[in-house]
Structures are given as C-alpha cells and as structure tokens.
Amino acid sequence: MDVSQHVHLKLIGDVGFIGQVKRFAEQDPENLKVESETKDDDPTRLGFDLATVSAVVVFVKGTLLVGELAAKLLKWMRHSEANKVVIQTPFQTLELHKDSGVTEEDVRKLLKAAMELH
Amino acid sequence: MGVQQDFGGFDPSFLGVTIRFGSDRSWQIYENAVESAEPLPIPAGNSSEETFETISITSVLSHEVRHFHDFFLTSYSAYLFRLRIQLLLNILELLPRLTESDGHYNCVPIPISKWCVLSAVERTRQLSRLPGRADGKPWVAVDLPYLDKKALEPAPGPKIVEDSMEAVQNLIAAAIRGQSRIRDLTYNPQTVSDTASFQPWQIFELSGLLVQMQEIWHYYGVPETESFTNYLISSKTPYGAILRVAWHMWGKTQRPLDSGLTSAMVTWSLLGSYERDAWKACPTERFVRLWTHVAKHGMPQAGARFTSLFEEWSRATELSTIDEGLSDALRTFRRAHDAVRDFAKVKGSFSAESFGPFLLRVLDGVVKTSEHMIAAFRQNPDRYVYPHLYIEHISSFANPSVRLLADGGFIRFNSPKKGREKDHIVEWAVEQGSDNLIASMIVPSSLSEHVFLEAHDVHRLSAMIALTDFLFADKARARADIQRTGRVWFSQSDLKPIEMFW
Numbered sequence: 001m002d003v004s005q006h007v008h009l010k011l012i013g014d015v016g017f018i019g020q021v022k023r024f025a026e027q028d029p030e031n032l033k034v035e036s037e038t039k040d041d042d043p044t045r046l047g048f049d050l051a052t053v054s055a056v057v058v059f060v061k062g063t064l065l066v067g068e069l070a071a072k073l074l075k076w077m078r079h080s081e082a083n084k085v086v087i088q089t090p091f092q093t094l095e096l097h098k099d100s101g102v103t104e105e106d107v108r109k110l111l112k113a114a115m116e117l118h
Numbered sequence: 119m120g121v122q123q124d125f126g127g128f129d130p131s132f133l134g135v136t137i138r139f140g141s142d143r144s145w146q147i148y149e150n151a152v153e154s155a156e157p158l159p160i161p162a163g164n165s166s167e168e169t170f171e172t173i174s175i176t177s178v179l180s181h182e183v184r185h186f187h188d189f190f191l192t193s194y195s196a197y198l199f200r201l202r203i204q205l206l207l208n209i210l211e212l213l214p215r216l217t218e219s220d221g222h223y224n225c226v227p228i229p230i231s232k233w234c235v236l237s238a239v240e241r242t243r244q245l246s247r248l249p250g251r252a253d254g255k256p257w258v259a260v261d262l263p264y265l266d267k268k269a270l271e272p273a274p275g276p277k278i279v280e281d282s283m284e285a286v287q288n289l290i291a292a293a294i295r296g297q298s299r300i301r302d303l304t305y306n307p308q309t310v311s312d313t314a315s316f317q318p319w320q321i322f323e324l325s326g327l328l329v330q331m332q333e334i335w336h337y338y339g340v341p342e343t344e345s346f347t348n349y350l351i352s353s354k355t356p357y358g359a360i361l362r363v364a365w366h367m368w369g370k371t372q373r374p375l376d377s378g379l380t381s382a383m384v385t386w387s388l389l390g391s392y393e394r395d396a397w398k399a400c401p402t403e404r405f406v407r408l409w410t411h412v413a414k415h416g417m418p419q420a421g422a423r424f425t426s427l428f429e430e431w432s433r434a435t436e437l438s439t440i441d442e443g444l445s446d447a448l449r450t451f452r453r454a455h456d457a458v459r460d461f462a463k464v465k466g467s468f469s470a471e472s473f474g475p476f477l478l479r480v481l482d483g484v485v486k487t488s489e490h491m492i493a494a495f496r497q498n499p500d501r502y503v504y505p506h507l508y509i510e511h512i513s514s515f516a517n518p519s520v521r522l523l524a525d526g527g528f529i530r531f532n533s534p535k536k537g538r539e540k541d542h543i544v545e546w547a548v549e550q551g552s553d554n555l556i557a558s559m560i561v562p563s564s565l566s567e568h569v570f571l572e573a574h575d576v577h578r579l580s581a582m583i584a585l586t587d588f589l590f591a592d593k594a595r596a597r598a599d600i601q602r603t604g605r606v607w608f609s610q611s612d613l614k615p616i617e618m619f620w
Contacts, residue, residue: 007249008619012596036620043356046596047138047525050354057619081354083140084525086596090248090616093601097525099141115249 007114008035009058012046013077013085018054020076025058032069033059043082047095050082066115070107089114130189130198131583133484133576134519134560135182144175145524151176157337170349173334173342179520180509181330183565186518187502188325190484190491192388193443194318194401196450198303202583203454203481205296207461208289209586210469215286216260216589219612223260224251226608227618231294231590234265244618260613263287270294297590309402320360321401325384327357328377332505367409371417378504379417382424383408385503386431389443392450398437407435424503440499444492451488455481473582480579483571487516490568517566519573521545521580523599524557543577546602558599588615 011021018037025032035057040046043053060069077085077096084097087110094110096102129136139145151158158176160169189195216226227233227244236244245257263269263283269291309316327350335343350358351365368375387408390399397403411434412418418427432439438446458481462474494514495502501511545558560573581603587594588604595601608615 006247008247010596010617010619040593046593050356088596088617088619090618091614092605093596093598093617095525095598097140099143116252 005061007060007089007111009060009111009114010055010088011058011073011085012040012053012055012088014048014050014053014080014082017076017080017082017085018056020072020079021056021058024072031061035059046086048082048084053082060111060115066111067104067108070104070111073107074102074104129580130195131202131587132521132580133186133189133480133487133571134521134573135179135186135563136521136523137178137182138523138525140525144171145522147172147175148178148522160338160342166345166349169342169345173338173346177330177333177337177346180333180512181326183512183518184326184329184508185322187491187515188322188388190451190488190516191444191447191495191502192401193390193392193399193446193450194303194388196447196454196488197392198300199484200450200454200457201296201300201303202586203477204457205293205300205590206477206582206586207457208293208296209589210473210582211467212286212289212293214468217608217611217613219260221612223258223613224255225257225259225614225616226589227259228588228604228615229590229592229595229618230262230290231297231592232620233259233618234262234290234294235270237264244620248616257616263290265291265294293586293590297592303400306397306400306402309406316363316402316406318401320356320363321384321387321405323357324360324364325381325388327361328381328384329505329508332377332509336506336509368417370413373417376417376420379420379422381505382427382503383412385424386428386440389440389447391438391442391446393446394438394442399443404435404437407437411435424499428499441496444495448485448488448492451481451485455485476575476578480571480575483575486570490516490570513566515566515568517569518563519560519571519576520563521558521560521577522556525598543573545577545581546599557602 011018013021021032022034022037025034037054037056039052039054043050046053073085073087074096078098084095087094087096087107089110091114092110094102094107096107137148139148147158158172160172164172189199216230225245227241233241233244241259245259248257251257261283263286265287269287272295304318306317331343331347334346347361351361352358364375364380368380383405387401387405390401390404392399408431411431415434428440431437455478458474458477461470462478464470464474498511501507501514541562543560544554544556545560547554547556547559549555560577562573584600584603585607587597587600588607591600595604604615
C-alpha cells in the first residue's frame with residue numbers, strides 16, 4: 001500500500017495531554033509540528049468531563065514511525081486528567097476512552113489509514 | 119482504574135434523554151440499578167471515586183430528565199431549537215448538491231462554514247495539504263461559492279429555491295448565519311474572565327444537579343448525598359465548578375445551601391424572555407443580576423412563596439417575568455413549527471417532499487410537549503421548583519425517550535436477545551459472535567403517560583440534525599455520534615467528506 005509523506009491531525013484533550021504533544025513536537029520538530037492551538041471552555045458538548053480542553057492541529061511527516069506515535073498518544077491519554085482524547089484525521093475520527101479498551105493497534109491502524117492514499 | 123465522572127450531557131438535537139457510558143462496568147452498574155427494586159448496594163471497600171461512580175449512575179436519569187423538561191419551558195432552548203430547525207431546512211435544500219459528484223468532483227471539504235469563506239488560492243493550498251489519492255488524480259472539491267462579509271449579511275426578500283449558484287450561496291450564507299447565532303446564544307462573552315467562564319449551560323447543569331442530589335437523598339440517604347456532593351465540589355468536572363458557585367453564594371450569606379431557594383433562583387434565571395429582554399434574557403445574565411440583588415437585600419427566608427419571589431425578582435432586576443418567558447418559549451416553538459409547515463408546502467422541492475411530512479409530525483409533537491410542560495408549570499410552580507416535589511410529581515410532566523450511548527466503544531449485552539427487544543431502537547451496532555455490541559440504543563421509559571414524541575421520530579430528527587453538525591459545526595462535529603451519522607450518509611455518495619484543519 002502506498003503511503004503519503006505527510007498528514008495533518010487534530011488532537012483534542014486536556015491541558016496535560018496537549019502539553020505532552022507540544023513537548024514531543026519541540027523535541028522532534030522535523031517530524032511533528034504544532035500548527036495551531038485553540039481552547040474550548042464548553043467541552044461537555046464533546047463529552048469531556050473537564051471544564052476546559054484544548055485542540056491542536058499537528059503536521060506529521062511520513063518519516064515519523066506510526067507505531068511510535070500511537071504508543072505515545074495512548075500513554076499520554078492514560079496519564080491525562082480527562083476521560084478521553086479525540087484524534088481526527090482528514091478521513092476519520094477516533095475517541096480514545098480510558099476504560100473502553102482501545103489498544104495501541106487501534107491507534108496505529110487509524111494513523112496508518114490516514115497516511116494511506118485514498 | 120479511572121472512573122467515569124460524567125454520564126449525561128444534554129444534547130438538544132436529541133429530543134429525549136441521553137446517558138453516556140464510558141465502559142462495560144458503568145453500563146453494568148446502570149443495568150443492575152434499573153433492574154433492582156432496592157437501592158444498589160455500595161460495597162464497603164469502595165474508594166470515594168467508585169462510590170461516586172455508583173451513586174452518579176443510579177441517579178443520572180433524574181438529572182437528564184430535568185434537562186429534557188427545562189428544554190420545553192425555556193425561551194433560550196426554544197430559540198436554539200428554532201435556529202437548528204432553520205439550519206436543517208437550509209441544509210436539506212443543499213444536500214443534492216453536496217452528495218452528487220457529476221463525475222468531476224471527488225470530495226466535500228468540511229466544515230463547509232469555514233471552507234466557503236476561503237479564497238480560491240487558500241482552497242488550493244488546503245487541498246494540497248491532504249494525503250494523495252490512490253488513483254493519482256488531484257483532490258477536486260465540489261463547487262461551492264465563496265462568501266465574503268457582504269454575502270453573510272442577512273438578505274432581504276423571500277428565499278430563493280431554484281437550482282442556481284446564487285441560491286446555493288444564499289442557503290450556505292443562511293446556514294453560516296444560523297451557526298453564528300447559535301454560538302451567540304450559547305456563549306456569553308460578558309461573563310468570561312481570565313480565569314473562569316460562566317455560561318448558560320452551567321445554569322442548566324445546576325438545575326439538573328439539584329434534582330439529582332434530591333434523587334440521591336431519596337434513593338440512598340444523607341451520607342450518600344454528602345459523599346456525592348463533596349466529591350463533586352472537589353472535582354475538576356464542569357459540574358463541580360457550578361456547584362462551587364452555588365456553595366460560595368450560600369457561604370457568603372452564612373446559611374447552608376437551601377436546595378428549594380437555589381432551584382427557585384435557577385428556574386427564574388432560565389425562564390427569561392428573549393423577545394422582551396433580548397440578550398439580557400441570557401440565563402447567566404439573569405443569574406448574575408439576581409445574585410447581585412439578593413447579595414444586597416438578603417436571601418429570602420426558606421418557605422417564601424415562589425410566585426411572589428419571581429415577581430419581586432423581575433421587578434427588582436427590571437427583567438422579564440417568568441410568565442413572559444414561558445409565553446415566549448411556546449411562541450418560538452410554534453414559529454419553528456410554522457417554518458416547517460411552509461417548507462413542506464414548497465412545490466417541486468425534492469427535500470420538501472421527502473422530509474416535509476416527517477418534520478411537520480415531529481414539530482407538532484414538540485409544540486404539544488411544550489404546551490403540556492408550560493400548562494403543568496403554571497398550574498403548580500412549586501411542583502417544578504422544589505426538587506423533592508418535582509421528583510414526587512414527575513409523572514405529571516412529559517415522558518422522554520432514553521438514549522443509551524457508548525462513548526468511544528460499545529455496550530456489551532450478556533444476552534444477545536436483550537439488544538433486540540421489540541421496544542428498543544438500536545441506532546448503531548455490530549455483531550461479534552453471539553454478542554450484540556451496541557454503540558447507541560433508544561429504550562422506552564415510563565415516567566409518565568404524557569407522550570407527544572415517538573422514539574423513532576426523535577431518533578430520525580437527531581440523525582438529521584447530526585448531519586447538519588457534521589457539515590457545518592466547528593467544534594461539536596468531533597463527536598463520535600455526529601461523525602458516524604455524517605460518514606454513513608456520505609457512504610452512498612461518490613464524494614468523500616474531508617476534514618479540513620487550520
């Protein structure tokens with residue numbers, strides 16, 4: 001399967017989760033770049049159980065290993081204060097809930113599908 | 119183990135009650151509570167988190183039912199609903215253009231509200247950011263007009279319905295204006311500081327919480343009510359924040375929180391008239407003005423007559439009376455009904471002929487529900503305001519359908535038959551072996567005999583409104599139920615909906 005060299009993702013989560021994403025982007029700016037950030041103070045609309053959540057749009061280069069990013073997203077989600085995070089690709093949206101049994105493989109598949117040619 | 123802290127979240131596009139489950143465990147607790155004649159025991163070794171989770175699940179229905187009832191009484195909700203219906207009607211007219219490719223186009227960039235304000239250069243740049251196509255061809259977006267500021271200004275004259283680019287431009291502009299007005303209603307910039315934001319939804323949540331606390335007291339007792347309240351107040355959830363506001367308010371008067379009086383203040387704040395007061399009818403605006411008044415003149419004594427208090431508060435704040443608010447709510451629901459009636463009469467419109475009769479039936483149920491709720495409120499306001507009387511007399515109010523939603527996963531039924539029971543409507547599900555894995559299901563409720571909206575109709579309207587959010591909403595579109603609805607709708611089309619991020 002051919003894959004694209006890049007993809008944009010939107011990540012929505014609590015301040016801690018988004019902070020981890022931003023720190024990782026600072027460490028590896030070649031492969032992951034935060035392009036914009038917005039705050040939402042009515043996250044109940046999205047089913048969050050916190051008063052404030054953030055959303056970042058990130059640019060991911062194809063050279064970044066999808067498996068590595070999937071593992072990190074899952075780890076950051078488990079350490080976040082909110083009940084979940086949302087990952088949006090141009091073609092799909094996935095909610096990762098702490099208790100819903102989402103696996104690293106599920107996240108890896110989502111990211112891989114986002115980078116495949118459509 | 120993390121526990122779920124929020125099981126509700128009223129969704130005004132679903133005209134019923136929504137309960138969300140984040141895990142099989144929380145679903146099992148809910149199912150056990152529904153089937154048990156006795157209060158569900160709380161194991162002695164439970165942590166405070168687990169105790170909170172059990173108490174929350176067993177009482178969440180009362181909280182969400184209160185939202186359902188508040189919806190049909192308030193002009194705030196009626197205006198929002200009317201805007202959503204107008205938005206839906208505009209989008210139904212647009213749908214043929216958004217789903218037919220003509221063999222040339224291959225994608226629909228969403229949200230359309232953002233796409234249509236981009237210049238041609240910016241649109242090309244956005245499409246170039248997408249991963250490539252397997253057939254090597256470029257992404258070609260469906261032809262949608264560019265809308266500048268002038269195009270977004272309200273247009274005078276009747277709506278154009280013929281199939282022209284100008285008609286499409288008018289429909290999209292109307293849809294964007296509708297989205298913007300929904301945002302104006304739901305977000306009050308006057309009650310935002312650097313550290314906190316106080317918005318209408320929080321007043322509605324306080325209304326639900328007061329009823330839920332009463333239900334816990336009724337179902338379990340004082341220790342469990344205190345355990346629930348203390349946990350919530352110290353939590354970072356949105357509900358904790360609004361409960362802290364109420365606690366703080368009573369603390370300043372050096373009196374313990376009086377749930378009846380707090381509920382009266384919340385009810386008065388919710389029942390303003392936008393027709394009379396315009397933006398001053400915003401629930402947060404009314405709540406802040408009322409609090410300023412009682413802080414200066416003292417909190418009323420417990421046992422004061424609510425009808426007198428409501429009149430006094432309206433006089434003191436120079437804001438609309440509850441009676442004006444209730445009348446405005448009903449008039450606004452009726453206007454939404456009339457808009458649908460006019461839409462259904464449009465000759466030669468595929469959308470009007472396909473969806474008009476259904477929408478008219480639902481709007482008829484909406485108006486009847488509001489009429490019933492307002493009549494019940496006017497007949498005996500105490501039964502609505504006092505949380506304990508509300509729970510005792512809940513059978514005199516309208517009966518909701520109940521939607522059970524698995525957040526980010528599936529509800530697993532131990533018995534495959536259970537998910538297929540005749541009176542259950544399974545919205546989204548997959549089968550895995552002998553298991554029914556259900557993502558969303560509507561179940562009947564029998565809180566009262568006053569039923570004006572059929573579960574199937576509520577389900578179908580919710581799916582149609584979800585489609586409008588999928589195409590036009592900025593933030594709510596990330597919700598799993600909205601994504602499911604939108605993507606399934608477009609699975610019949612050659613056009614691929616593509617999320618645009620910037």
